[in-house]
Amino acid sequence: MRRVAVLATGLFFLVLAQSELQNSNVLAFGSCAKQYKSQEFWDTILNVSPRGWLWLGDAIYASEIQLSIFIDCTSDCSSPKCIEEGYKSLESNSDYKRFKEQIPFIDGTWDDHDYGVNDGGKEFQYKAESQGLFLDFLDIPKNSMRRTRDGVYSSRAFSISDSRSQVNLILLDVRTHREQPLIESLGQYSNIPFSSVIAAVLRMLTSLIGYESIVSSFFSL
Template sequence: MKIFLISIFSILLLSCSTNKKVTVNKLDKIDFVLAFGSCNRTDLPNLLWDDILNTQPDVWVWGGDNIYADTDDMEALRTIYTTQKKNKEYKKLIENVEIIGTWDDHDYGLNDGGVEFEAKVESQQEFLNFMNVPMDSPLRKQEGVYSSKKYDLEKGSINIIVLDTRYFRTSITLDTETDKRVKPNEYGVGTVLGEIQWAWLEKQLNQSNSDFNIIVSSVQFLSNEHGFEAWGNFPHEVDRLEKLISSSKAKGVVILSGDRHISEFSQKQIDGMNYPLIDFTSSGLTHAYKGFTGEPNPYRVGNVVFTESFGTLEFDFSSKKVDFKIIGDHGMVLQKLEQNYE
Protein backbone atom coordinates (compact mmCIF):
# COMPACT_ATOMS: atom_id res chain seq x y z
CA MET A 1 0.00 0.00 0.00
CA LYS A 2 1.39 3.44 -0.89
CA ILE A 3 1.20 6.44 1.34
CA PHE A 4 1.76 9.94 0.05
CA LEU A 5 2.72 12.67 2.48
CA ILE A 6 3.10 16.30 1.60
CA SER A 7 4.55 18.52 4.31
CA ILE A 8 3.35 22.04 3.76
CA PHE A 9 5.15 23.48 6.77
CA SER A 10 7.85 21.97 8.90
CA ILE A 11 6.94 24.12 11.90
CA LEU A 12 4.30 24.97 13.21
CA LEU A 13 -20.90 11.86 21.53
CA LEU A 14 -22.89 11.60 21.66
CA SER A 15 -25.62 9.10 21.14
CA CYS A 16 -26.20 5.38 21.41
CA SER A 17 -25.36 3.09 18.51
CA THR A 18 -27.77 4.15 15.81
CA ASN A 19 -27.90 4.33 12.05
CA LYS A 20 -28.37 7.61 10.28
CA LYS A 21 -29.02 8.08 6.58
CA VAL A 22 -26.84 10.86 5.27
CA THR A 23 -27.21 12.66 1.97
CA VAL A 24 -24.13 14.58 0.92
CA ASN A 25 -23.08 16.43 -2.19
CA LYS A 26 -19.33 16.95 -2.06
CA LEU A 27 -16.96 18.12 -4.74
CA ASP A 28 -13.89 16.28 -6.05
CA LYS A 29 -15.21 12.83 -5.18
CA ILE A 30 -15.48 13.61 -1.46
CA ASP A 31 -18.35 11.58 -0.07
CA PHE A 32 -18.07 12.46 3.63
CA VAL A 33 -16.07 14.93 5.71
CA LEU A 34 -15.24 14.38 9.37
CA ALA A 35 -13.72 17.33 11.22
CA PHE A 36 -12.30 17.03 14.71
CA GLY A 37 -10.20 18.79 17.30
CA SER A 38 -9.36 19.12 20.97
CA CYS A 39 -7.96 21.44 23.63
CA ASN A 40 -10.30 24.42 23.53
CA ARG A 41 -10.38 27.20 26.11
CA THR A 42 -13.31 29.59 26.49
CA ASP A 43 -11.02 32.34 27.83
CA LEU A 44 -8.91 32.40 24.66
CA PRO A 45 -9.88 33.49 21.13
CA ASN A 46 -11.83 30.79 19.29
CA LEU A 47 -10.38 31.50 15.86
CA LEU A 48 -11.01 28.31 13.95
CA TRP A 49 -14.79 27.73 13.92
CA ASP A 50 -15.27 29.62 10.65
CA ASP A 51 -12.47 27.59 9.07
CA ILE A 52 -14.05 24.38 10.36
CA LEU A 53 -17.40 25.33 8.84
CA ASN A 54 -15.70 26.12 5.55
CA THR A 55 -14.59 22.48 5.23
CA GLN A 56 -18.31 21.56 4.99
CA PRO A 57 -18.07 18.80 7.59
CA ASP A 58 -20.81 16.21 7.91
CA VAL A 59 -19.88 15.74 11.56
CA TRP A 60 -17.75 17.53 14.13
CA VAL A 61 -16.04 15.25 16.66
CA TRP A 62 -14.84 16.69 19.95
CA GLY A 63 -11.61 14.92 20.91
CA GLY A 64 -11.54 16.03 24.55
CA ASP A 65 -10.53 19.02 26.67
CA ASN A 66 -13.48 20.69 24.99
CA ILE A 67 -13.37 23.24 27.77
CA TYR A 68 -10.94 23.78 30.63
CA ALA A 69 -12.62 23.50 34.02
CA ASP A 70 -10.60 21.16 36.26
CA THR A 71 -13.25 21.26 38.94
CA ASP A 72 -15.63 19.13 40.98
CA ASP A 73 -17.95 22.14 41.30
CA MET A 74 -20.77 21.34 38.88
CA GLU A 75 -22.08 24.88 38.83
CA ALA A 76 -18.68 26.17 37.75
CA LEU A 77 -18.40 23.38 35.17
CA ARG A 78 -21.86 24.18 33.82
CA THR A 79 -21.00 27.87 33.54
CA ILE A 80 -17.94 27.19 31.39
CA TYR A 81 -19.87 24.79 29.14
CA THR A 82 -22.56 27.45 28.73
CA THR A 83 -19.95 30.03 27.80
CA GLN A 84 -18.68 27.77 25.02
CA LYS A 85 -22.18 27.10 23.70
CA LYS A 86 -22.81 30.85 23.53
CA ASN A 87 -19.73 31.51 21.43
CA LYS A 88 -21.05 33.16 18.26
CA GLU A 89 -19.03 31.11 15.78
CA TYR A 90 -19.45 27.82 17.63
CA LYS A 91 -23.21 28.39 17.64
CA LYS A 92 -23.08 28.41 13.84
CA LEU A 93 -21.44 25.00 13.96
CA ILE A 94 -24.15 23.69 16.29
CA GLU A 95 -26.83 24.96 13.93
CA ASN A 96 -25.31 23.40 10.81
CA VAL A 97 -23.33 20.29 11.76
CA GLU A 98 -23.97 17.22 13.89
CA ILE A 99 -21.69 17.15 16.93
CA ILE A 100 -20.47 14.06 18.78
CA GLY A 101 -17.35 13.30 20.80
CA THR A 102 -15.65 12.48 24.05
CA TRP A 103 -14.01 14.25 26.98
CA ASP A 104 -10.51 14.38 28.42
CA ASP A 105 -9.13 15.31 31.82
CA HIS A 106 -9.76 19.07 31.82
CA ASP A 107 -13.48 18.79 31.01
CA TYR A 108 -13.75 15.51 32.92
CA GLY A 109 -12.75 17.60 35.92
CA LEU A 110 -9.40 16.34 37.26
CA ASN A 111 -6.03 16.94 35.65
CA ASP A 112 -4.63 13.57 34.54
CA GLY A 113 -7.62 12.06 36.34
CA GLY A 114 -9.23 8.68 35.92
CA VAL A 115 -11.40 6.26 37.86
CA GLU A 116 -10.61 7.97 41.17
CA PHE A 117 -12.40 11.25 40.32
CA GLU A 118 -15.22 11.48 42.86
CA ALA A 119 -17.46 13.79 40.82
CA LYS A 120 -17.36 11.78 37.58
CA VAL A 121 -21.03 10.75 37.72
CA GLU A 122 -22.20 14.36 38.00
CA SER A 123 -19.61 15.55 35.50
CA GLN A 124 -20.88 13.05 32.94
CA GLN A 125 -24.36 14.57 33.11
CA GLU A 126 -22.97 18.06 32.50
CA PHE A 127 -20.98 16.76 29.54
CA LEU A 128 -24.08 15.13 28.07
CA ASN A 129 -25.98 18.39 28.54
CA PHE A 130 -23.23 20.19 26.61
CA MET A 131 -23.54 17.63 23.84
CA ASN A 132 -27.33 18.09 23.76
CA VAL A 133 -27.97 14.42 24.53
CA PRO A 134 -31.70 13.83 25.22
CA MET A 135 -32.66 13.26 28.84
CA ASP A 136 -34.19 9.89 27.97
CA SER A 137 -31.05 8.63 26.18
CA PRO A 138 -29.56 5.40 27.60
CA LEU A 139 -26.29 7.32 27.84
CA ARG A 140 -27.80 9.13 30.81
CA LYS A 141 -27.74 5.84 32.77
CA GLN A 142 -24.52 4.41 31.34
CA GLU A 143 -21.24 4.70 33.23
CA GLY A 144 -18.83 6.54 30.93
CA VAL A 145 -19.39 8.56 27.77
CA TYR A 146 -18.36 5.94 25.19
CA SER A 147 -20.72 5.60 22.22
CA SER A 148 -20.88 4.84 18.52
CA LYS A 149 -22.59 6.33 15.51
CA LYS A 150 -22.96 4.71 12.10
CA TYR A 151 -23.39 6.86 9.00
CA ASP A 152 -24.95 5.09 6.02
CA LEU A 153 -24.32 6.79 2.70
CA GLU A 154 -25.19 5.89 -0.86
CA LYS A 155 -21.73 4.44 -1.57
CA GLY A 156 -20.85 2.97 1.82
CA SER A 157 -20.84 3.52 5.55
CA ILE A 158 -18.66 4.90 8.34
CA ASN A 159 -18.80 3.80 11.96
CA ILE A 160 -17.45 6.33 14.48
CA ILE A 161 -16.52 4.63 17.75
CA VAL A 162 -16.05 7.12 20.59
CA LEU A 163 -14.05 5.87 23.57
CA ASP A 164 -13.93 7.10 27.16
CA THR A 165 -10.31 6.97 28.34
CA ARG A 166 -11.09 8.63 31.70
CA TYR A 167 -14.01 7.09 33.54
CA PHE A 168 -12.44 3.64 34.05
CA ARG A 169 -8.75 4.42 33.63
CA THR A 170 -6.68 3.27 36.59
CA SER A 171 -3.57 4.85 38.06
CA ILE A 172 -0.57 5.91 36.02
CA THR A 173 3.00 5.66 37.29
CA LEU A 174 4.90 8.87 38.01
CA ASP A 175 8.46 8.97 36.70
CA THR A 176 10.79 9.99 39.53
CA GLU A 177 13.97 9.01 37.71
CA THR A 178 13.94 11.24 34.60
CA ASP A 179 12.49 14.59 33.56
CA LYS A 180 9.41 12.88 32.10
CA ARG A 181 6.10 13.20 33.91
CA VAL A 182 5.03 9.56 33.81
CA LYS A 183 6.41 6.18 32.75
CA PRO A 184 4.71 2.96 31.62
CA ASN A 185 3.08 0.75 34.22
CA GLU A 186 4.39 -2.75 34.65
CA TYR A 187 3.01 -4.96 31.90
CA GLY A 188 -0.46 -6.16 32.84
CA VAL A 189 -1.04 -3.55 35.55
CA GLY A 190 -4.07 -1.31 35.15
CA THR A 191 -6.57 -0.51 32.42
CA VAL A 192 -7.49 2.33 30.07
CA LEU A 193 -11.03 1.28 29.21
CA GLY A 194 -12.23 -1.11 31.90
CA GLU A 195 -13.74 -4.51 31.12
CA ILE A 196 -17.28 -3.28 30.40
CA GLN A 197 -16.06 -0.82 27.78
CA TRP A 198 -13.60 -3.37 26.38
CA ALA A 199 -16.44 -5.85 25.82
CA TRP A 200 -18.47 -3.13 24.11
CA LEU A 201 -15.54 -2.16 21.87
CA GLU A 202 -14.87 -5.77 20.90
CA LYS A 203 -18.49 -6.09 19.82
CA GLN A 204 -18.30 -2.84 17.84
CA LEU A 205 -15.31 -3.99 15.81
CA ASN A 206 -16.18 -7.67 15.48
CA GLN A 207 -19.69 -6.95 14.20
CA SER A 208 -18.90 -3.93 12.03
CA ASN A 209 -19.69 -4.15 8.32
CA SER A 210 -18.73 -0.52 7.66
CA ASP A 211 -16.19 0.53 5.05
CA PHE A 212 -14.40 2.67 7.64
CA ASN A 213 -14.21 2.40 11.42
CA ILE A 214 -12.98 5.54 13.16
CA ILE A 215 -11.92 5.13 16.80
CA VAL A 216 -11.86 8.34 18.84
CA SER A 217 -9.42 8.30 21.78
CA SER A 218 -8.77 11.44 23.78
CA VAL A 219 -5.11 10.46 24.36
CA GLN A 220 -2.54 9.31 21.84
CA PHE A 221 -2.38 5.63 20.97
CA LEU A 222 0.81 5.13 18.98
CA SER A 223 3.17 7.84 20.23
CA ASN A 224 4.51 6.35 23.45
CA GLU A 225 7.88 7.86 24.43
CA HIS A 226 7.07 11.48 25.35
CA GLY A 227 6.40 10.88 29.04
CA PHE A 228 2.90 12.33 29.14
CA GLU A 229 -0.46 10.58 29.20
CA ALA A 230 -0.92 8.00 26.45
CA TRP A 231 -2.04 4.44 25.85
CA GLY A 232 1.67 3.59 25.96
CA ASN A 233 1.56 3.92 29.75
CA PHE A 234 -0.48 0.71 29.66
CA PRO A 235 1.52 -1.39 27.16
CA HIS A 236 -0.67 -4.47 27.61
CA GLU A 237 -3.71 -2.38 26.63
CA VAL A 238 -1.91 -1.25 23.48
CA ASP A 239 -1.24 -4.86 22.56
CA ARG A 240 -4.85 -5.77 23.29
CA LEU A 241 -6.27 -3.09 21.01
CA GLU A 242 -3.85 -3.85 18.19
CA LYS A 243 -4.74 -7.55 18.34
CA LEU A 244 -8.46 -6.73 18.44
CA ILE A 245 -8.26 -4.43 15.41
CA SER A 246 -6.33 -7.10 13.49
CA SER A 247 -8.44 -10.10 14.49
CA SER A 248 -11.78 -8.34 14.00
CA LYS A 249 -11.04 -7.77 10.30
CA ALA A 250 -12.88 -4.46 10.64
CA LYS A 251 -12.22 -2.37 7.54
CA GLY A 252 -10.52 0.99 7.36
CA VAL A 253 -9.68 1.41 11.05
CA VAL A 254 -8.27 4.83 12.00
CA ILE A 255 -7.57 6.29 15.45
CA LEU A 256 -8.15 9.97 16.22
CA SER A 257 -6.55 11.53 19.29
CA GLY A 258 -5.91 14.88 20.94
CA ASP A 259 -4.59 16.10 24.32
CA ARG A 260 -1.04 17.06 23.38
CA HIS A 261 -1.31 20.66 22.05
CA ILE A 262 0.46 19.46 18.92
CA SER A 263 -0.84 17.84 15.76
CA GLU A 264 0.88 14.96 13.98
CA PHE A 265 0.42 11.77 12.03
CA SER A 266 1.65 8.46 13.43
CA GLN A 267 1.40 5.10 11.71
CA LYS A 268 2.33 1.49 12.43
CA GLN A 269 2.10 -1.72 10.47
CA ILE A 270 0.15 -4.22 12.57
CA ASP A 271 0.45 -7.97 12.02
CA GLY A 272 -2.53 -9.26 10.07
CA MET A 273 -3.51 -5.86 8.62
CA ASN A 274 -3.01 -4.99 4.94
CA TYR A 275 -2.81 -1.26 5.63
CA PRO A 276 -0.99 0.77 8.30
CA LEU A 277 -2.83 1.83 11.45
CA ILE A 278 -2.90 5.64 11.51
CA ASP A 279 -3.21 7.65 14.72
CA PHE A 280 -4.10 11.22 13.71
CA THR A 281 -3.52 13.64 16.59
CA SER A 282 -5.20 17.05 16.35
CA SER A 283 -4.57 19.52 19.19
CA GLY A 284 -5.15 22.30 20.09
CA LEU A 285 -7.92 24.51 18.89
CA THR A 286 -7.14 27.62 20.95
CA HIS A 287 -3.63 27.07 22.29
CA ALA A 288 -0.68 25.03 21.10
CA TYR A 289 2.72 23.93 22.38
CA LYS A 290 4.52 26.78 20.66
CA GLY A 291 7.71 26.14 22.60
CA PHE A 292 7.95 22.65 21.13
CA THR A 293 11.55 21.69 20.39
CA GLY A 294 11.12 18.02 19.66
CA GLU A 295 10.23 14.70 21.24
CA PRO A 296 10.65 11.06 20.24
CA ASN A 297 7.87 9.29 18.36
CA PRO A 298 8.99 6.15 16.54
CA TYR A 299 5.78 6.11 14.50
CA ARG A 300 5.70 9.74 13.34
CA VAL A 301 5.14 10.48 9.68
CA GLY A 302 6.14 13.96 8.58
CA ASN A 303 6.51 16.88 10.97
CA VAL A 304 4.91 18.04 14.19
CA VAL A 305 2.54 20.99 13.85
CA PHE A 306 2.62 23.22 16.92
CA THR A 307 0.31 26.05 16.03
CA GLU A 308 -3.46 26.11 16.55
CA SER A 309 -5.17 23.64 14.23
CA PHE A 310 -7.91 21.11 13.65
CA GLY A 311 -8.12 17.94 11.59
CA THR A 312 -10.26 16.67 8.74
CA LEU A 313 -10.77 13.30 7.11
CA GLU A 314 -12.18 13.33 3.58
CA PHE A 315 -13.60 9.98 2.49
CA ASP A 316 -13.82 8.75 -1.11
CA PHE A 317 -15.76 5.47 -1.15
CA SER A 318 -15.15 4.69 -4.82
CA SER A 319 -11.38 4.52 -4.39
CA LYS A 320 -11.50 3.55 -0.68
CA LYS A 321 -9.25 6.53 0.00
CA VAL A 322 -9.00 8.95 2.93
CA ASP A 323 -7.28 12.33 2.78
CA PHE A 324 -6.11 13.43 6.23
CA LYS A 325 -5.47 17.15 6.70
CA ILE A 326 -4.15 19.34 9.50
CA ILE A 327 -5.67 22.78 8.98
CA GLY A 328 -4.87 26.10 10.64
CA ASP A 329 -6.33 29.59 10.72
CA HIS A 330 -7.61 30.99 7.41
CA GLY A 331 -8.02 27.43 6.15
CA MET A 332 -4.31 26.91 5.58
CA VAL A 333 -3.46 23.23 5.07
CA LEU A 334 -0.42 22.71 7.29
CA GLN A 335 0.16 19.07 6.48
CA LYS A 336 -1.66 16.18 4.83
CA LEU A 337 -1.56 12.45 4.39
CA GLU A 338 -3.29 10.20 1.89
CA GLN A 339 -4.09 6.53 2.51
CA ASN A 340 -5.83 3.90 0.38
CA TYR A 341 -7.79 1.16 2.14
CA GLU A 342 -8.44 -1.23 -0.76
Protein backbone atom coordinates in the same frame (compact mmCIF):
# COMPACT_ATOMS: atom_id res chain seq x y z
CA MET B 1 -9.06 8.88 -3.34
CA ARG B 2 -8.73 10.05 0.23
CA ARG B 3 -7.32 13.29 1.54
CA VAL B 4 -6.57 14.24 5.10
CA ALA B 5 -5.85 17.81 6.16
CA VAL B 6 -4.41 18.70 9.55
CA LEU B 7 -4.68 22.23 10.89
CA ALA B 8 -3.39 23.68 14.14
CA THR B 9 -4.67 26.81 15.87
CA GLY B 10 -2.79 27.48 19.08
CA LEU B 11 -3.30 24.42 21.25
CA PHE B 12 -6.35 23.36 19.24
CA PHE B 13 -5.84 20.55 16.75
CA LEU B 14 -8.26 19.82 13.92
CA VAL B 15 -8.33 16.97 11.46
CA LEU B 16 -10.58 16.96 8.43
CA ALA B 17 -10.99 13.60 6.70
CA GLN B 18 -12.52 13.67 3.21
CA SER B 19 -13.43 10.64 1.11
CA GLU B 20 -13.85 10.96 -2.66
CA LEU B 21 -13.73 14.75 -2.25
CA GLN B 22 -17.45 14.87 -1.47
CA ASN B 23 -18.44 17.22 1.30
CA SER B 24 -21.25 14.90 2.40
CA ASN B 25 -18.54 12.47 3.52
CA VAL B 26 -16.51 14.95 5.54
CA LEU B 27 -16.17 14.49 9.29
CA ALA B 28 -14.29 17.06 11.33
CA PHE B 29 -12.85 16.33 14.74
CA GLY B 30 -10.59 18.02 17.24
CA SER B 31 -9.78 18.66 20.87
CA CYS B 32 -8.31 21.06 23.40
CA ALA B 33 -10.45 24.13 22.69
CA LYS B 34 -9.74 26.36 25.66
CA GLN B 35 -13.01 28.20 26.12
CA TYR B 36 -11.40 31.42 27.35
CA LYS B 37 -9.31 31.88 24.20
CA SER B 38 -10.26 33.07 20.72
CA GLN B 39 -12.68 30.72 18.93
CA GLU B 40 -12.40 32.19 15.44
CA PHE B 41 -11.30 28.86 13.94
CA TRP B 42 -14.89 27.55 13.87
CA ASP B 43 -15.57 29.48 10.67
CA THR B 44 -12.61 27.76 9.04
CA ILE B 45 -14.18 24.39 9.82
CA LEU B 46 -17.56 25.49 8.45
CA ASN B 47 -15.93 26.46 5.17
CA VAL B 48 -15.47 22.79 4.26
CA SER B 49 -19.10 21.96 5.07
CA PRO B 50 -18.43 18.95 7.28
CA ARG B 51 -21.10 16.37 7.87
CA GLY B 52 -20.57 16.62 11.59
CA TRP B 53 -18.19 17.52 14.39
CA LEU B 54 -16.64 15.13 16.90
CA TRP B 55 -15.07 16.22 20.16
CA LEU B 56 -12.12 13.99 21.03
CA GLY B 57 -11.49 15.39 24.50
CA ASP B 58 -10.95 18.60 26.42
CA ALA B 59 -13.80 20.55 24.89
CA ILE B 60 -13.29 22.85 27.86
CA TYR B 61 -10.70 23.31 30.60
CA ALA B 62 -12.82 23.27 33.75
CA SER B 63 -9.82 23.63 36.05
CA GLU B 64 -8.97 26.97 34.49
CA ILE B 65 -12.23 28.70 35.40
CA GLN B 66 -11.60 31.78 37.53
CA LEU B 67 -12.14 30.58 41.09
CA SER B 68 -12.88 34.07 42.37
CA ILE B 69 -16.34 34.15 40.77
CA PHE B 70 -17.52 31.10 42.69
CA ILE B 71 -18.03 30.57 46.39
CA ASP B 72 -18.66 26.83 46.31
CA CYS B 73 -15.83 25.70 44.02
CA THR B 74 -13.13 23.40 45.32
CA SER B 75 -9.55 24.63 45.34
CA ASP B 76 -8.74 22.86 42.09
CA CYS B 77 -12.00 23.97 40.49
CA SER B 78 -13.23 20.46 39.78
CA SER B 79 -16.74 20.97 41.14
CA PRO B 80 -19.82 20.54 38.92
CA LYS B 81 -20.35 24.31 39.14
CA CYS B 82 -16.98 25.00 37.53
CA ILE B 83 -17.52 22.35 34.85
CA GLU B 84 -20.94 23.78 34.04
CA GLU B 85 -19.54 27.30 33.80
CA GLY B 86 -16.87 26.06 31.40
CA TYR B 87 -19.52 24.73 29.02
CA LYS B 88 -21.58 27.90 29.37
CA SER B 89 -18.53 29.97 28.50
CA LEU B 90 -17.93 28.03 25.29
CA GLU B 91 -21.59 27.89 24.29
CA SER B 92 -21.99 31.64 24.79
CA ASN B 93 -19.14 32.35 22.38
CA SER B 94 -20.57 33.83 19.17
CA ASP B 95 -18.24 31.86 16.89
CA TYR B 96 -19.12 28.53 18.48
CA LYS B 97 -22.83 29.39 18.58
CA ARG B 98 -22.78 30.09 14.84
CA PHE B 99 -20.90 26.84 14.23
CA LYS B 100 -23.36 24.85 16.34
CA GLU B 101 -26.32 26.29 14.46
CA GLN B 102 -24.92 25.29 11.07
CA ILE B 103 -23.29 21.91 11.72
CA PRO B 104 -25.61 18.89 11.21
CA PHE B 105 -24.57 17.21 14.45
CA ILE B 106 -22.04 17.39 17.27
CA ASP B 107 -20.92 14.36 19.24
CA GLY B 108 -17.78 13.15 20.97
CA THR B 109 -16.04 11.93 24.07
CA TRP B 110 -14.11 13.56 26.86
CA ASP B 111 -10.64 13.65 28.34
CA ASP B 112 -9.40 14.83 31.71
CA HIS B 113 -10.03 18.58 31.50
CA ASP B 114 -13.70 18.35 30.52
CA TYR B 115 -14.04 15.29 32.77
CA GLY B 116 -13.20 17.72 35.54
CA VAL B 117 -9.77 16.96 36.97
CA ASN B 118 -6.30 16.88 35.46
CA ASP B 119 -5.21 13.30 34.74
CA GLY B 120 -8.31 12.08 36.57
CA GLY B 121 -9.89 8.66 36.58
CA LYS B 122 -12.45 6.55 38.44
CA GLU B 123 -11.59 8.16 41.77
CA PHE B 124 -13.13 11.50 40.70
CA GLN B 125 -15.96 12.21 43.14
CA TYR B 126 -18.07 14.20 40.69
CA LYS B 127 -17.84 11.86 37.69
CA ALA B 128 -21.59 11.14 37.61
CA GLU B 129 -22.46 14.85 37.72
CA SER B 130 -19.78 15.60 35.15
CA GLN B 131 -21.15 12.95 32.80
CA GLY B 132 -24.59 14.55 32.94
CA LEU B 133 -23.15 17.97 32.16
CA PHE B 134 -21.12 16.60 29.25
CA LEU B 135 -24.16 14.90 27.71
CA ASP B 136 -26.13 18.13 28.19
CA PHE B 137 -23.36 19.93 26.33
CA LEU B 138 -23.75 17.46 23.45
CA ASP B 139 -27.56 17.90 23.54
CA ILE B 140 -28.09 14.19 24.15
CA PRO B 141 -31.82 13.62 24.86
CA LYS B 142 -32.78 13.02 28.47
CA ASN B 143 -34.33 9.65 27.56
CA SER B 144 -31.29 8.44 25.61
CA MET B 145 -29.72 5.13 26.58
CA ARG B 146 -26.45 7.01 26.86
CA ARG B 147 -27.82 8.65 30.00
CA THR B 148 -27.97 5.25 31.73
CA ARG B 149 -24.40 4.18 30.98
CA ASP B 150 -21.51 4.39 33.38
CA GLY B 151 -19.35 6.40 31.00
CA VAL B 152 -19.68 8.53 27.86
CA TYR B 153 -18.64 5.87 25.31
CA SER B 154 -20.83 5.61 22.22
CA SER B 155 -20.95 4.56 18.58
CA ARG B 156 -22.46 6.01 15.46
CA ALA B 157 -22.87 4.58 11.95
CA PHE B 158 -22.46 6.69 8.80
CA SER B 159 -23.49 5.79 5.30
CA ILE B 160 -21.08 6.78 2.54
CA SER B 161 -22.41 8.75 -0.42
CA ASP B 162 -22.75 6.76 -3.66
CA SER B 163 -21.88 3.56 -1.82
CA ARG B 164 -23.59 0.77 0.08
CA SER B 165 -20.83 0.84 2.67
CA GLN B 166 -21.04 2.25 6.16
CA VAL B 167 -18.49 3.53 8.61
CA ASN B 168 -19.04 2.63 12.25
CA LEU B 169 -17.41 5.18 14.51
CA ILE B 170 -16.70 4.01 18.07
CA LEU B 171 -15.90 6.63 20.70
CA LEU B 172 -14.20 5.33 23.83
CA ASP B 173 -14.23 6.70 27.37
CA VAL B 174 -10.74 6.47 28.86
CA ARG B 175 -11.52 8.41 32.05
CA THR B 176 -14.56 7.04 33.89
CA HIS B 177 -13.02 3.64 34.71
CA ARG B 178 -9.36 4.60 34.54
CA GLU B 179 -7.25 3.46 37.46
CA GLN B 180 -4.41 5.52 38.83
CA PRO B 181 -1.33 4.97 36.65
CA LEU B 182 1.71 3.30 38.15
CA ILE B 183 3.76 6.12 36.64
CA GLU B 184 2.49 9.58 37.50
CA SER B 185 1.98 12.06 34.70
CA LEU B 186 5.06 14.25 34.50
CA GLY B 187 3.39 16.76 32.22
CA GLN B 188 2.25 18.81 35.21
CA TYR B 189 5.86 19.47 36.21
CA SER B 190 6.80 22.30 33.89
CA ASN B 191 10.26 22.60 35.44
CA ILE B 192 11.26 19.20 34.03
CA PRO B 193 12.44 19.53 30.40
CA PHE B 194 10.40 17.42 27.95
CA SER B 195 8.33 16.10 30.85
CA SER B 196 5.36 15.15 28.67
CA VAL B 197 7.57 13.22 26.27
CA ILE B 198 9.29 11.38 29.13
CA ALA B 199 5.93 10.44 30.65
CA ALA B 200 4.60 9.19 27.31
CA VAL B 201 7.67 7.01 26.71
CA LEU B 202 7.53 5.54 30.22
CA ARG B 203 3.87 4.66 29.90
CA MET B 204 4.42 3.14 26.46
CA LEU B 205 7.20 0.93 27.85
CA THR B 206 4.99 -0.06 30.77
CA SER B 207 2.24 -1.07 28.37
CA LEU B 208 4.57 -3.01 26.06
CA ILE B 209 6.81 -4.91 28.46
CA GLY B 210 5.06 -4.60 31.81
CA TYR B 211 5.72 -2.69 34.99
CA GLU B 212 7.33 -5.68 36.72
CA SER B 213 9.88 -6.06 33.91
CA ILE B 214 10.87 -2.40 34.13
CA VAL B 215 11.30 -2.57 37.93
CA SER B 216 13.27 -5.83 37.73
CA SER B 217 15.59 -4.39 35.08
CA PHE B 218 16.16 -1.26 37.15
CA PHE B 219 17.08 -3.11 40.36
CA SER B 220 19.29 -5.58 38.50
CA LEU B 221 21.59 -2.78 37.32
